[in-house]
Amino acid sequence: MKSAGSDRSRRRHPGTFRTVRHKLVCGVGREWIVADLAGAALLFAAVSLLGLGYVAGGDGARESLFTTLLINATVVVGLQVFLGNTGILSFGHVGFGAVAAYAFAILAVDVEWKQRLIGDAPFGLAETSIPPLLAISAAIALTLLVAAVVGLGIVRSGSARGDIAATVITLAVLFAAYEIAINWTDLTGGNRAGISFRPGTAMSGRSYAYAAFALALVVARLYRSSRSGRLARAAREDDLAARALGVNPAGHQMLALLLSVGLVALGACLRVWLTGTVSPERFFIDYTLLTLTMLVVGGRSSVTGAVTGSVVVTVLVEFTRTVAGPEVDTGPFDLVIRPGLTDVCLGLAMLGFMILRPNGLLHDREITDLPLLRRLLRLDRLAEHRHAVAATGPGTAPPQLQASFGSQAGPGSQAGPRSQSGPGSQASLGAGAAPAGAVNDKRLTVVDLCVEFDGLAVLSKAHLSVDRGRICGLIGPNGAGKTTILNVLNGIVPAVSGRVTLGGRVLDGLPSHQRARAGVARTFQNLRLFDDLTVRENVEVVALAHGASRSAARRRAAEMIELNRLTDVAMRRAKDLDYGASKRLEMARAAVSRPSFLLLDEPTAGFTEAESRLIVEQVRIVAERIGCGVVVIDHDLGFITAICDEVYCLDQGSVIARGTAAKIRSDPAVRSAYTGE
Amino acid sequence: MTELIQQLVDGLGRGGEYALIALGVGLIFGVMRMVNFAHGEMITVSAYASYGLFVVGASWWILVPAIVLTAVLTSVLVEFVAFRWVRSSSDFAMLLTSFGVHFVVQAAFVMFVSASSRHFDRPGWITSTVSLAGIRFEVVDLAIVAATSVSLVFTVWVLQRTVYGMAIRAAAEDFDTARLLGVRPDQVIRVAFALAGLLAGIAAVFVLMRTGRAAPSAGLIPMLKGVLAALIGGLGRLQGAVIGGLLLGLVEILLVSYLPDEIDGMVNGIVFVLVAVLFIFRPSGILSARSSQRP
The missing domain is CATH 3.40.50.300 (P-loop containing nucleotide triphosphate hydrolases)
Structure with missing residues (x-):
């Protein structure tokens, strides 16, 4: 650890030149943005190529199926932003979709046609009509407003006491939206008729669907690697531990919800525009089942998973339609009103994945995690380069660690002299860690x-x-x-x-x-790690919660990981660690926040005497390093x-x-x- | 005054149904930490079973035990087929598993029977009323209140006095400790599911007597109400489930009677929103379970 410090000082020199060169060479200064944009672009290209190939060999039905896929994928990626990052199960996103869908239809259908459908609409809505794109923006804004209010409830009940209260609030959204759509007939056209566009005014072409899909991919990837996304995932893994280490999940869950609902609302509007009609049933439980199945089949923790799931489930649904035969065929548009077989298959797919592979096909792997792609895009080299620049750049050097050995005066007058019985006890911990005077x-x-x-x-x-x-x-x-x-x-x-x-x-x-x-930072007696995150992420996320920049967080995490002898397992998931490493990770995670006081709950529990002696050294070294x-x-x-x-x-x-x-x-x-x- | 008493009894009748379902939801939550969104499937399956028996000419004397038996068997079977395998999974996976079970059952009936509902005759006395002290009661409400009371007493007896009941209560307190002390998880969970099935079966009898209808989604709304009731009372507290059920029934009846007619169809939605608002202030229900959990 000392050598790390001296190494840093040896390399310290003005970093401006390096930063500039780095930016010139790479175009973009941050490797995660490169990875995110590249990941989004690759997914977009893959789905587009697949779709174009499929459409080229067929008729209009294929065309509309592919457009539907793009729109559904937009919705599913939107779901991923919330469900994947916060871990809260939401049935309500389709309800939010219904709000957006109706708002869009009511605003966008032309006046003359609207007079025939909902001539009695309140607020003068029957007499006004605005262009579709404006209507979509207005519908999304309205839905975000609703989501912000509902979100207050969701983040309040949050994941702190089990997800179920939050999940029930989302169910309430779904049912309330449905019943309003059925009962407020003046505004919505009621259960049977719904609202439809004048024939010929529905969306034509795929350009909007492409744009929406691309936007969803970029937003989801950027959020995933953002500070907020990472803190939300820490709270997803263990709410109590995350809070105890400085994460306040509420704001992050709210941000995830708003981004997520925004994308779902966009998808819902396009779904209405494409099919030219909206009715209560189209945004209710069937569509919830379809989109949730798509998400969990692919893997809810990754954007690539959400897209993969959308494609796989669309293929499955089309296959069951073919098997079910032409007599149940009701036209090319609707994937979800098909009775029987399709729902059985969707339900079985959801059930099967939850039982056999609850993390879906891809778990949390993204397309940019493929080694080949990482090499092609030079992501690792970018990361290293960035890391090096950050480590040597001005102003980013860590605060001086002055854990002095044998500093004079034990700070507390009441504190007795140290016991001399332990090994290395002559190295009394210094009090000079904090700036002089504040001690x-x-x-x-x-x-x-x-x-x-x-x-x-x-x-x-x-x-x-x-x-x-x-x-x-x-x-x-x-x-x-x-x-x-x-x-x-x-x-x-x-x-x-x-x-x-x-x-x-x-x-x-x-x-x-x-x-x-x-x-005040702490460890937990019976291990409360962020199980599904890697060792490095476990430590980094705590540094992020304490306001470190992303590169500073990485550097501080690396230091703590080395100090706690976790370097070899840094990329492993916390749940795959052995007991000793888990204990050390608890310590590293607490210490990286540079607390004034570190609370350790039974650090030696379950260890032999020889191992306990190692922990004496570890605690001392860590405490000296952070001066706590x-x-x-x-x-x-x-x-x-x-x-x-x-x-x-x-x-x-x-x-x-x-x-x-x-x-x-x-x-x-x-x-x-x-x-x- | 008379009207209010009638509504109270009406509400207790409806609430009794919810309480029976909620109690089952609470029992299963106790042993598995899972909120069972497939809890209504017992009602759906027994609805079709009683429709099948009705077609071959069985009377309600046969239908009632058949409904209860079907519900118990369905409950145990679903545990065996699906929930057994996700016992140690995350909340997310368990919730979606039960959601998946709900869909598979519902869609299977759509596929193999029909999407439209099947009707059978309700018992003759279902609409008759009796007068007590100048107040007219529907017989079915009185029957539900009586049956609910008996079932609750029976459940309490099972939970308090039998070995299985004690094991369930112990498991509901702290599953791991109960296991260390020799409670066999498989057995406890199976008994809890059977008991939950029995209670849901009794509720199903009254639901079917009232509606006389078998539909693929017959169980959805009763299940949602049961889950809401269990949550209102506070999950993991069995008496809370009963209180939550009765409260929910009363609130619904009052809403139905006093809301303007135009929004009469929105009672479910309003109830959902009310419960959601309740959760904002009391996320763990009215009788919050103790939070002395050791981190």
């Missing part, structure tokens, strides 16, 4: 903390005080309230009374993510003795002893708490 107000204190679960006192008048740069241990028998203190510190569990302050700032009442940003204070819970007294400057012993919710590890070990109250003597 002594960086103190984490807990005063008179009381917590109750169902009237049962878990903590009563517990107290704790740790200075930045010190390592403080929490021990005590099971159920003593150790983890609860950590949970209160980072806002997962509310306190009945008491006060938590960090450097003089009162933290009580702040939500988790704000505490994390104030400088540490609060560590553990049952391994050898570990605690080796690492802690001070130890608190808890029993039945109260602190029964505090002092150096040696003192605690000989304390009669502690002995009796442990052995029941």
Whole structure:
């Protein structure tokens, strides 16, 4: 780690020239934008070629089928933006589509024709008509407005307490839109008739469908690699852990919802314009089934998956139509009103994929992840280049890490001298990590903390005080309230009374993510990693949540990954790690946010004594590097003795002893708490 | 006053149906952490079974046990075919699995029977009323209230007094711990599904007596109402499911009676929106389950 630091300083020189050259050479300065645009373009080209080939050999039915595919793919990619990134299942997007579809039809159908269909329409709508493109824009704007209001509810119930409340809110959207369409006959034409365009005024040609599809691809890819998209995915994987590490999912979920609904609304308008008609049934459960199946067959976590699913399911549906025979054929336009076989196949496809391959055909792989394409597009070299430029560029160098060894004066007057029994204990952690002068107000204190679960006192008048740069241990028998203190510190569990302050700032009442940003990071005893993300993404996303730029986040993540000996597995998914690596990743992920205080919940649980000794070193190195204070819970007294400057012993919710590890070990109250003597 | 009491009984009758379905949804959520969107398929399948029996001339004395039995068998079968395999999957996968089951069953009836509904005779007494203290009650409402009460007492008895019931309650509290203590997951889940099927079957009897109709989507609306009721009461709390069901029934009846006629057809939509608004303020229902979960 030290060598990394000196390496950086050796290479430091004005980066402007390199940046300029880099931009000249590459045209675009950011490799992810290259990857995103290339990915969108490749998908667009692939689908277009496939479609053109198909259309060239056939008649008008093929033509309209391909146009329908483009429009459905637009809707499915729109769904992917929300479902894929937030992980919240929504049945309501087709309901939003219905809003847009009706708004579009009501605005765009010409006046004379409209008089025959909905002559009594309110707000003077029967007497006005605007050009289709303007009508589409207006319809999308209206739908976004509705989505913003509904979205407040969705992000409030969010993924924090299981997705089901949010999912039911989306169901409400679907049903409310349907029933309004059926019952508000003055405006919508009711159930049977619906609204149709004057024959001959429906959309002709594919250009709008192409444009919509291309737009959807670009938006979805850019969102996917954006900061917001990545933070939304962290919350998707583990809402509680994401919040505890500084992510506030609400804004990101809202942004994903709005982008997603915008694309779905666009697709819905085109669907109406193409078929020349809208009725309640066309935007209800059948279309929901069709689009959701397309999404999950291909893989909801990737844009390429959404497109693949659209193509595969369209082929499947066409095949079942052929098998079902001509007597059920109702014209080329509708994929979804076909009775029986098609729905059985769609349902079975959804069921089969959920059971056998819940992540779909592609899981989260994108077309630009293909090694061949990466090489052709030079994405890796771009990334490296960019990385190097960022690392050496002015202003992007990390803050000076001054974790000094043997710095004078333990910061807290009450803190006793370090125990000398552990290995390397002479290297007392420095207090000079923070800018001079600010050191002594960086103190984490807990005063008179009381917590109750169902009237049962878990903590009563517990107290704790740790200075930045010190390592403080929490021990005590099971159920003593150790983890609860950590949970209160980072806002997962509310306190009945008491006060938590960090450097003089009162933290009580702040939500988790704000505490994390104030400088309290933690690990979890029973591993709460972002399972489906890679090790690197796990760490990067936390740095992003703390305001690092994308290149800074990558660099900081690389540093923490190296420091925690995870370099070899950096590209593996967190769920595929062994236990030891998972534990180290917990630490790396918490530390990358550069907290003032790092809370570690049983870092040695499940390790042998030899492994525990390695963790002593790891904790020390990490704490030195970021210059933080540490609060560590553990049952391994050898570990605690080796690492802690001070130890608190808890029993039945109260602190029964505090002092150096040696003192605690000989304390009669502690002995009796442990052995029941 | 009289009118209000009539509406209350009416609401309790309807709410009783929802409560029976919601209780099943809650039971299954307890053992699997899955909200079962296929919970209405028991009603759909038993509707077609009773239609089939009706065609060959069976009376309601045969139809009633047949409906209940079909519902139980369907429930257990669906668990065996589909839900068993997604037990440890994500919420997303489980929700969509149940959604998929719903579609396959519905579409299979469209394919093999017909998209249009089949009708059979309702029992003769279904529309008759009785007068009690000057208030006229529909017999069917009284029957539902009685049957619901009996079913609830039975369910409570099963849950409190039998080994299986205790295992279900233990699993609903904490599945992993229950498993460590020797509760066999396969068995508990199967019993929970059978019990949920039984309750849905009883609800199905009344739904079918009222409508006399078998349609591919017969189960959709009752299922949605059951899920809503379970959510209103707070998932994972069984008494919450009952309270949620009764509340939902009452609110619906009141909406039907007091809303202007033009928007009478929108009761379902309005109920959905009301529930959505409720979730904005109480995302985990009226009786929020304890949140003392250890992170």
